[in-house]
Amino acid sequence: MRRALLLLLGLLPALMSSVRAEDGADTVERQRLQVTRGEVEARYQGRVRECEQRFFVTDCLERARKERREALAPIDARIATLDEAERSRRAQERLERIGTGKAERAVRAGEAASMPASPRQPKPAPTASGKLPRQPAPPPTAASAAERAAQEQKARERHQRKQEEAAAHRAEVERRNAGDKPPAAPLPPASKP
Numbered sequence: 001m002r003r004a005l006l007l008l009l010g011l012l013p014a015l016m017s018s019v020r021a022e023d024g025a026d027t028v029e030r031q032r033l034q035v036t037r038g039e040v041e042a043r044y045q046g047r048v049r050e051c052e053q054r055f056f057v058t059d060c061l062e063r064a065r066k067e068r069r070e071a072l073a074p075i076d077a078r079i080a081t082l083d084e085a086e087r088s089r090r091a092q093e094r095l096e097r098i099g100t101g102k103a104e105r106a107v108r109a110g111e112a113a114s115m116p117a118s119p120r121q122p123k124p125a126p127t128a129s130g131k132l133p134r135q136p137a138p139p140p141t142a143a144s145a146a147e148r149a150a151q152e153q154k155a156r157e158r159h160q161r162k163q164e165e166a167a168a169h170r171a172e173v174e175r176r177n178a179g180d181k182p183p184a185a186p187l188p189p190a191s192k193p
Contacts, residue, residue: 033075040068044068
């Protein structure tokens with residue numbers, strides 16, 4: 001049992017020393033590490049069963065846990081290294097996609113600026129983010145200015161009407177409150193303890 005553990009520990013540095021950049025190689029290595037982890041866990045469970053048969057169970061379990069930790073430490077370290085390499089690769093790809101998207105938008109903007117304005121232009125294609133570029137507002141016309149002035153006048157009239165209704169309501173509430181009730185009696189003076 002101990003020899004198998006030492007043999008496993010001897011093989012792990014060879015596994016860990018080979019750092020691969022290819023995804024397929026990383027996947028294969030991850031699978032091998034998971035198999036090795038499973039073997040370590042199986043040996044640990046066997047040791048736990050053996051320990052439960054002994055008189056000094058606690059000491060035996062502590063040794064089994066220590067051996068398990070020592071066997072899993074290099075596996076966990078290698079998995080962490082693979083995870084970090086994967087995160088770095090994804091971040092690099094993300095940065096490249098962002099750079100490509102910016103370059104494409106710059107090219108489109110340059111093409112749009114160099115093209116003569118036509119009376120009817122097709123809608124631009126969505127950018128990498130999925131949003132359409134903002135179109136400039138058309139210049140105001142005399143008809144739209146007249147419509148806007150009429151709408152503003154209606155809004156002012158509505159506001160004035162609401163102000164008058166609020167003032168009437170306030171006056172009604174004050175009249176009701178002032179009319180029927182006599183003033184309240186003053187509070188008695190505070191007594192000293």
